[in-house]
Amino acid sequence: MNYWLCITNAENWEIIKKENLWGIPEKRKMPDVKPGDKLVFYVKKQGQKDYPKIVGVFEAVSEPFDDKTPVFNAPPKSDEVYPHRVKIKPVKLFDPPKNFKDYIKDLSFIKSKQYWALSLLGRAMIKLPDKDFELLSK
Numbered sequence: 001m002n003y004w005l006c007i008t009n010a011e012n013w014e015i016i017k018k019e020n021l022w023g024i025p026e027k028r029k030m031p032d033v034k035p036g037d038k039l040v041f042y043v044k045k046q047g048q049k050d051y052p053k054i055v056g057v058f059e060a061v062s063e064p065f066d067d068k069t070p071v072f073n074a075p076p077k078s079d080e081v082y083p084h085r086v087k088i089k090p091v092k093l094f095d096p097p098k099n100f101k102d103y104i105k106d107l108s109f110i111k112s113k114q115y116w117a118l119s120l121l122g123r124a125m126i127k128l129p130d131k132d133f134e135l136l137s138k
Contacts, residue, residue, distance in 0.1 A: 003127040003133035011073040023082030024124035030064040030084035053097035062087035
């Protein structure tokens with residue numbers, strides 16, 4: 001089993017929960033996600049008073065597949081449909097969401113604690129070490 005950090009925005013997080021579906025952009029390659037893998041969802045900061053959040057854990061229930069049916073919200077001035085997809089089911093939703101910044105110092109996949117956001121920049125999914133998954137999912 002593998003663990004993944006999935007990076008999204010608040011609008012698409014609502015769609016993910018409703019549809020039990022995760023999708024990544026056309027220009028990215030879906031990693032080798034297998035049924036049973038766990039996906040931790042990270043919602044990006046969206047305003048001055050907002051903060052980056054860990055909002056839930058899901059389990060993959062399908063192999064990755066491609067589907068260009070519009071489901072997700074595209075970035076402004078884009079026709080992106082996030083076609084590389086995997087079906088998921090909820091394991092745990094965090095209410096309230098966890099502040100991601102509270103975990104940075106202990107996450108091994110983040111090499112530069114001062115410039116932690118660079119570890120996430122331009123990425124849709126990151127494979128997590130077991131220890132990082134345990135920390136973010138409890």
